[in-house]
Amino acid sequence: MRMDVAQVLHMKGGTTETSYSNSSLFQQKVISSTKPIREDAITCFCRETNPRNLAIADLGCASGPNTFFLSFDLIETVEKLCRELNQEAPEYMIFLNDLPSNDFNTIFKSLESFKQKLSKEVVGETGPCYITGVPGSFYGRILPTKYLHFVHSSYSLHWMSQVHK
Numbered sequence: 379m380r381m382d383v384a385q386v387l388h389m390k391g392g393t394t395e396t397s398y399s400n401s402s403l404f405q406q407k408v409i410s411s412t413k414p415i416r417e418d419a420i421t422c423f424c425r426e427t428n429p430r431n432l433a434i435a436d437l438g439c440a441s442g443p444n445t446f447f448l449s450f451d452l453i454e455t456v457e458k459l460c461r462e463l464n465q466e467a468p469e470y471m472i473f474l475n476d477l478p479s480n481d482f483n484t485i486f487k488s489l490e491s492f493k494q495k496l497s498k499e500v501v502g503e504t505g506p507c508y509i510t511g512v513p514g515s516f517y518g519r520i521l522p523t524k525y526l527h528f529v530h531s532s533y534s535l536h537w538m539s540q541v542h543k
């Protein structure tokens with residue numbers, strides 16, 4: 379019997395001590411170290427295009443806090459830029475992708491506290507922010523064509539969820 383890895387692969391869900399959520403500090407450091415590259419990329423994009431809405435995807439988001447660190451940093455960067463340029467902030471659409479067995483519920487339960495953090499820590503009122511889970515393998519099509527402005531993936535591509543034949 380051939381097992382379809384993409385149907386069963388997942389990080390340990392929930393928020394217990396041994397969950398991915400509580401044992402992804404190393405991956406968090408990796409995300410922090412790549413922050414300047416993301417900031418440059420999103421700043422260049424927004425300077426050039428001044429988008430009214432900004433569609434961002436995090437491929438292989440898992441169920442930990444890292445996906446929110448990423449979203450927070452990107453929104454904070456764009457908000458600062460808009461203030462500096464005296465432009466209206468865009469609407470944010472954030473697509474959190476992972477394989478179907480990922481614990482998306484743990485992510486959804488944290489959405490409210492993420493939005494509270496945004497309103498407390500980012501100066502002024504941010505553009506509206508819509509966050510959605512997108513279950514499916516990033517080796518296939520998971521969103522419509524020409525839909526995304528910014529695609530991010532950290533520590534996910536090396537997972538052998540698809541083996542070359």
Ligand SMILES: C[S@@+](CC[C@H](N)C(=O)[O-])C[C@H]1O[C@@H](n2cnc3c(N)ncnc32)[C@H](O)[C@@H]1O
Nearest residue numbers: 405438439440444476477515516532534537539
């Ligand atoms: C180590 S976790 C990294 C999670 C998060 N990006 C971080 O930095 O903490 C790798 C994630 O990639 C996901 N993943 C692996 N292959 C995937 C695929 N083909 N499509 C979508 N997600 C995938 C796994 O399910 C897992 O949640």
